[in-house]
Amino acid sequence: MRILILGGYGIFGGRLAELLSDIGDAEILICGRSVSNATKFCQTYSGIATVTPHALDRKNIVKGIAKYQPDIVVDASGPFQGYGDNPYIVVKACIAAGVNYMDLADAADFVFGISQFDVSAKAASVYVLSGVSSFPVLTAAVLRELTKDMAVRSVTGGIAPSPHAVIGMNVMRAVISYAGTPVKLTRDGKQTLARGLTESRRFTIAPPGLLPLRNLRFSLVDVPDLQVIPGEYDGLQDILDGRGARS
Numbered sequence: 386m387r388i389l390i391l392g393g394y395g396i397f398g399g400r401l402a403e404l405l406s407d408i409g410d411a412e413i414l415i416c417g418r419s420v421s422n423a424t425k426f427c428q429t430y431s432g433i434a435t436v437t438p439h440a441l442d443r444k445n446i447v448k449g450i451a452k453y454q455p456d457i458v459v460d461a462s463g464p465f466q467g468y469g470d471n472p473y474i475v476v477k478a479c480i481a482a483g484v485n486y487m488d489l490a491d492a493a494d495f496v497f498g499i500s501q502f503d504v505s506a507k508a509a510s511v512y513v514l515s516g517v518s519s520f521p522v523l524t525a526a527v528l529r530e531l532t533k534d535m536a537v538r539s540v541t542g543g544i545a546p547s548p549h550a551v552i553g554m555n556v557m558r559a560v561i562s563y564a565g566t567p568v569k570l571t572r573d574g575k576q577t578l579a580r581g582l583t584e585s586r587r588f589t590i591a592p593p594g595l596l597p598l599r600n601l602r603f604s605l606v607d608v609p610d611l612q613v614i615p616g617e618y619d620g621l622q623d624i625l626d627g628r629g630a631r632s
Contacts, residue, residue, distance in 0.1 A: 389455035392462030394426035406432025416441040457485040464559040465492035487514040496609035520608040545629030603627030
């Protein structure tokens, strides 16, 4: 399988490439705007998968797909909040070329809007998957399990990255972009607006059988869960998602 990763030398794209390193028949194209950074990544890559560096901007994705003929394109570049007036250029190019697509988007509007391509993706016999990351995939998985035995009325979720985790500049740009901006969410059964990073709750995460983690502040962020999850559960009255940080 030939896998083209946009942002392949970044934090998330690079991690994905590393996780695929033990697949011998995988050919991974490490793509991004900087061919020197892509080359440096490939030079330090270890594993039995084949990696090659390429200079490819997402704006030139049509030419890139025609040239490299991938089986799947993974957009791990971002920040998805800043994709401008034509945010789905990569999605459209993949469907037109009959190539599978997935991304690691955390932008609520971007992920929520992916359903508009459902019909055309099925007609092209390809997968178009958005938000294949902590938000909203893990939230949805937990809720689907819980709703087998109970009705869910309120959801409070959060993500607290390890203090040892490396956070790239695109992640920082995405998080900072939430500050003070309108965030769509559901309260009292109605869609309303709140302000990003201006609302916080404190939680102590206590894994069963282990010492509790330090008490953390979780601040409201604009993640896909806030728009995607309410549409899946008719009785859902409230949802809040936050990103944790030590303070």
